[in-house]
Structure formats: C-alpha cells, structure tokens
Amino acid sequence: MSVGAAQKVRPPLSLRVSGGVRGLYPGARLRLRLKVRNTRDFPIRVVSLKINVRNAGRSCRRTQLRIARFRRSLVVPAHRARRTGLSVTMLRSAPDACKDAVFPLRFTAKGRRA
Amino acid sequence: MRISRKRKLVVAVAVVVLAIVAVGVGLGAWSLGGTGNGAAKATTASSITLADATAFTSADLYPGATGNLKLRATNPNPYPVRITAVSGNGTITSDKGAACDSSTGVTFANQTGLTLDLAAGATATLTVPSSVSMTNASDNACQGAVFTVPVSLTAVSNA
Numbered sequence: 105m106s107v108g109a110a111q112k113v114r115p116p117l118s119l120r121v122s123g124g125v126r127g128l129y130p131g132a133r134l135r136l137r138l139k140v141r142n143t144r145d146f147p148i149r150v151v152s153l154k155i156n157v158r159n160a161g162r163s164c165r166r167t168q169l170r171i172a173r174f175r176r177s178l179v180v181p182a183h184r185a186r187r188t189g190l191s192v193t194m195l196r197s198a199p200d201a202c203k204d205a206v207f208p209l210r211f212t213a214k215g216r217r218a
Numbered sequence: 219m220r221i222s223r224k225r226k227l228v229v230a231v232a233v234v235v236l237a238i239v240a241v242g243v244g245l246g247a248w249s250l251g252g253t254g255n256g257a258a259k260a261t262t263a264s265s266i267t268l269a270d271a272t273a274f275t276s277a278d279l280y281p282g283a284t285g286n287l288k289l290r291a292t293n294p295n296p297y298p299v300r301i302t303a304v305s306g307n308g309t310i311t312s313d314k315g316a317a318c319d320s321s322t323g324v325t326f327a328n329q330t331g332l333t334l335d336l337a338a339g340a341t342a343t344l345t346v347p348s349s350v351s352m353t354n355a356s357d358n359a360c361q362g363a364v365f366t367v368p369v370s371l372t373a374v375s376n377a
Contacts, residue, residue, distance in 0.1 A: 123256045129375050132375075207259075
C-alpha cells in the first residue's frame with residue numbers, strides 16, 4: 105500500500121524583475137532600467153518595488169548609491185512585460201575603490217490583481 | 219419563540235451573500251510578489267592626458283619674477299572633471315638646450331585647492347597662475363626660452 109504525502113507547493117512568482125545600470129561615476133545621475141514581467145493569467149498592478157543595494161566591496165559601500173523610490177502606477181498585462189526606470193545617483197564623494205565596481209541589486213516587487 | 223420559515227430563508231441568504239462578499243474582498247486584497255536580481259556598475263576612470271605643461275619666459279618669466287604655467291590637458295572620461303592639484307614631477311627643461319637646462323633657475327611651486335574645470339572628453343589650455351618662478355641663477359642662454367615643467371595632476375569628478 106502506498107501512502108501519499110501532501111506536499112506544500114510553492115506558487116510561482118507572479119512578477120519577475122530584472123535590470124541594471126552601467127557607467128556610474130561620482131556625481132552621476134543615471135536611469136536604472138527595469139523590466140517587470142507578469143507570469144500570471146491576469147493583469148497585475150505593481151504597488152511597490154523595492155531595491156536592495158549591496159556593497160560593491162569592503163571600501164566601496166552601498167551608501168555611495170542613492171536610488172529613487174518607485175512611485176509610478178504600473179500595470180503589467182498578463183504574460184507580458186513592462187519597462188520602467190528609477191533614478192540612481194552615485195555620490196560625488198565616492199572613493200577610488202568604487203572605480204569599476206559592481207553593486208549587486210536585489211529587487212522585490214509587490215502587486216495586486218488589476 | 220418560533221422563527222418563521224421566511225425569516226430563516228432571509229437569514230440564510232444574508233449569510234451566503236456575506237460569505238461571498240468576504241471571499242471577494244479576500245481575493246481582491248491578495249498581494250502578488252516577485253523578485254529579481256540586477257547590478258549597478260561603475261565606470262572606470264581614465265587619467266587626464268597632459269599634452270603640454272609649459273611656462274613662457276617671453277610673456278611671464280624673467281629673473282626675480284613669478285609667472286603662470288600653461289597646461290594643455292585632455293579629459294578622456296565621459297564626465298566633467300575638476301583639477302584640484304598640480305605637483306612638480308621631474309626636472310624642468312627648456313627649448314634652449316644644455317646651456318640653459320644646466321641652470322634654468324626656474325622652479326615650480328606645487329599647487330592645491332585649484333578649480334580648473336575640464337568638460338567631458340574636452341581638451342583645453344588651462345592656466346595655473348603664479349606658480350612658476352625664475353631666480354637670478356637662470357643662465358643667459360635662457361632668454362626667450364620656453365620651459366617644460368613635468369607635473370602630475372589630481373582631478374575629481376565634477377558631475
């Protein structure tokens with residue numbers, strides 16, 4: 105006799121966010137280009153989009169970057185993607201250690217059925 | 219107390235309607251999540267190119283005088299920079315040959331706190347005022363000479 109076990113299935117993420125920015129330098133204000141993909145069968149309104157910046161290195165801390173808050177109204181149609189952007193600034197005081205540095209970014213999006 | 223059949227029906231319908239409304243509100247409030255990764259990359263910084271660093275005796279220098287240093291600099295970076303310091307970085311020579319070079323009598327005083335701006339990708343001639351001096355030790359052969367002053371620059375982003 106076989107015994108079935110109920111498995112907790114993790115639902116697929118509804119929103120997938122990708123993007124980045126290149127060419128930062130002290131005092132630069134550039135656009136962080138983002139692509140938000142909706143994996144569901146219905147449109148989703150993005151209600152929050154948070155960006156976690158990690159240190160580029162021991163001497164090049166994440167505090168050298170400022171990223172604007174997401175304040176837009178963004179609706180992503182079912183199984184489609186939409187592009188958006190946020191302003192990112194590198195402080196003028198960024199040290200030499202930030203030359204050619206890469207700051208890893210982690211995006212977290214929340215949405216509601218539109 | 220007896221509750222009429224009609225009243226029971228009304229209550230039952232109300233309960234069902236309330237349940238449907240509650241489920242609807244619950245569904246509507248469900249939040250959907252998502253994540254992703256990316257990167258913010260800084261550009262590299264290229265050195266300022268110095269084509270020329272000269273002091274002209276004909277215009278500025280004579281024994282006992284102090285004159286300007288002219289810098290011909292190029293900023294290869296895609297952003298503006300500000301030169302904040304200029305330091306002497308070697309032996310000063312002239313275009314008059316060994317006689318003058320052996321005793322130019324010319325010295326360069328290191329400069330800090332400068333605000334010499336260069337636009338992105340630009341080449342410009344910049345003046346470092348009152349930074350080159352000539353003493354009486356200057357050889358006669360140095361009359362009319364153009365002196366080359368080796369220097370190193372300190373610049374910062376001026377974006």
